[in-house]
Every structure is written in C-alpha cells, then in structure tokens.
Amino acid sequence: MQEILAHIRQLGLLDPTDHEVFQRRTLAPRLSQLRGKVGAFLDNRKQNADRLLERIAARLIAECGIDRAEHQAKFIYSRVAEPAIIEQLAGRCDFVIIAIGD
C-alpha cells in the first residue's frame, strides 16, 4: 500500500484522506496479562448487553484472576458514552469491555 500511495504522490495527485489523524488513532496497547487488573464493563443498553457483560465479568474473575469488575451503562447505544463515565472508568480500570452490537 505504501508503494501505491508513493506512486500516487509521484504523479502529483492529491490525497482525499487524513492519514495523519488515522495514524494517530490506533488501538490502545494490549495488556500482557489480566491477573490483578480491574476491568470496566460498559453496557450500551442494547438488549441483553447487561447479562452478557455480567457473565463475561464473572468468568474473567474466576478464570483469569482479574481483581474486580466495574459496571457502567451509557444512556443510549446510539451515542458515545458521557465524558464523566469515560473519565471515571479510565481512572479506575485497566481495560474495558463494551457490549453489544445487536
């Protein structure tokens, strides 16, 4: 892909994307292990998201030794979580699991 983009630049064509922003926004680094960590479980209010997250949290506690689970819920699935919720979870937790698609 880099070769293709370089060739396009050589031809003098302009870029319709925003690579700079896309490159900055990457996945958060993955944890190497979960033992002793605190997990955030963010319910997006879709049907059964809460039940799914409770079961995942229980298994992570029992099988992976996470220290504890903090559960929160968004107001509605079609909007990003309120900044206060994100701040709270980011301050207290080591990873977050979000559910659910549909």
Place this chain on the structure above:
Amino acid sequence: MTPDDLSDVIELLFASGWTDGLPVVPPTPRNVERMLAHTKRPPDELIGRIPPRGGRATVEKIAINAVMAGCKPEYFPVVVAAVAALLDDRCNTRGVQCSTHISSPLVIVNGPLVKALGINAGHNVFGQGWRANATIGRAVKLILVNLGGATPGVTDKATFGHPGKYTYCIAENEAANPWEPLHVERGFAPTDSTVTVFAAEAPHNINNHWSYAPRDLLRTIADCMATLGSNHMYLGGESFVVLGPEHAALLAAAGWTKAEVRAFLFEHARRPLAQLRIGGMYGPETRRNLWPRWIDHEHDSEMVPLARRPEDIVILVAGGAGRHSVYLPGWGARSVTRKIDDV
C-alpha cells in the same frame, strides 16, 4: 497522456482504497484548484471532523473528494453545505456511519440552485441520469469513507447497506408542490438555496392508483409507514414522506394542507402494542427510555404511533407523473437544513 495512461491512473486509484468501488476522477491539483475557485472559503478552513475516525474535512479535502466524485466546480458550495449539515449533532452521523442499520445520508436540495445546477427533482428522481444528483451525492459518500474512515465490516457495520451509499441526492419538486417547500417551512426564504441532510433507508414505494378520497390515499401511505420492522416504531425520530406530484395534487385539490396531511399520518401510522411485542426492537429499553410516557404498556390494544409528534413526519414533493409516493424511513435521528451561503 493517452487514454491507456488514464486507465492506468484509474487502476492505481482503485488500488489506493480511496474509491467506492467505482472509478474516480484523478484528483489533480488543477482540478482541485478549479473546484476551490467556486468558494470564498480558504482551503484550510475546517468544516469539521468526520466520524467515526475524525478525519479533518477542510475545504481542500472536500474539494479533492468532490473532484473524485466527478462534480462540476459549480456544485461545490452544495457539497460543502451538505458536509456541514451532516456534522450537526442532530444528524448523529457517528451513529449512522457505524450502525448495523441500512440508512445513509440523503441530500435534498431546495431553492434556485436546483434549476441553476440542473439537479433533478422529477421523473426518476432517486435514480440515475443527472450528473448533479449523481456526483453531489457521491462526493458526500466519498467524504464519509475517505475522511470518516467508514470501512465496511470494520467501522461501518451495516448489515446490508443500500445503493444510496454510492450516491443519494435529490431536489424537491417545488414546481409541483401545492404547498410551501421544505426549506420555506423551515424558515428560509423561497429565494434561499438550502441542503437538508437526513439519514434515510432506501425509498419504499407506495402504490395507490385508484383512491380519490384523500383519507383512502393517506391510509395507504400510513399503512406503508407503520411496519413491525421499522426502526421508528421503537426508536422514534424523523421519517420522510415524499409525495409524488399526482398524490400531492389530489390532496391539495380537496383542500388539505400539509399540516393536515401530517396530522392524519401521525394519527393513523400506528400499530397495536400486541403486534409490536413480538420483536422488532421491543424490550426493556422501550419502556425505560424510548417510548413516550403516555403510551400504555398494560394494554395490548394500545395503538403505538410511528412518530412521537406530528413534526417528526416530514413531507416533501418530488418525482414525476404516476400515482406513486415514497416513504423514507430514517435511523432515529433528525434531519438538518442549512443555507447554501457560498454562492
């Protein structure tokens, strides 16, 4: 450059991932400068960040995508206004971009620019054949992908999508509209040109060839609106009824105003609770959050409206001759109308 050289450039652009699956016009500096000559805005002006990945929609980036879409330079102010509109929080474009739902932003143009730019409002209004419709709509879609980063299956989780994700742009048929056009209804002057952006499903045809009583025609329309699979039955939000000119003329000739048409549809586009309980999106959130408090969940015969209030049914007139109208369900968000002020 020979035509074969141009074909090679088109293939290269396919390989770049910058297209919608169709060939694009090479975004040369010359083409982009010609596009930028049709705006007073500076190239580095930021119109906004396109969700979900937040790419910066500067005037220049919008121009690059408009060139690729095949826009004539004089279409550019429409494209810029459409991008500004879809960034309004009421459109919830972030949600629309990522959802499993089928909807995609539709651009509706009103005012003198419709004729000046040759935007189709008549026969085949949702179909092919007009460069303005095809390329203005396509420019908006390329921006959503190239700057928004809406990649199918990755960030764009649409189960199906629809052909409007290639291009989705119409004009209102103001000449055939017996009432005030959409932009005037929304407070703009008739001489203003505007864009309205609305995340819409593909058009659902409503066939009524034989009713001459307005109520019979409107009952047909209401029935096509209130379906068990409709997002609106569970989530509310705006939806659009696009009356064909013949249907609009029938209603107006019988003395119905647009407000009366809307009121009738609000009252009749309903389904009984017993039917809605079987699925769709009925669940605990429906009671907690999504339905108005005045809906009685204790009685299966309660008639649940598609719209939470009459104003959520937006009425347009478009299309050509023929006794059809169209229903455009949305995603649950709102439409936004903006003046095209850069002409």
